[in-house]
Amino acid sequence: MHRTSGGLDSASLFSFQHWCHLVSQYLLHFPSMTSRFIRKIGYLCHC
Numbered sequence: 001m002h003r004t005s006g007g008l009d010s011a012s013l014f015s016f017q018h019w020c021h022l023v024s025q026y027l028l029h030f031p032s033m034t035s036r037f038i039r040k041i042g043y044l045c046h047c
Helices: 004-046
Strands: none
Touching: none
């Protein structure tokens, strides 16, 4: 008999890697978003 935990572990590992990929992509794009937002606020404040 095969253990079902092996399949569950591989599935959870896959979802974990997918989640890490999404987080890394978000963190890569986050600085540009924040800088653009801060630049927009600075522009409004100067006007």
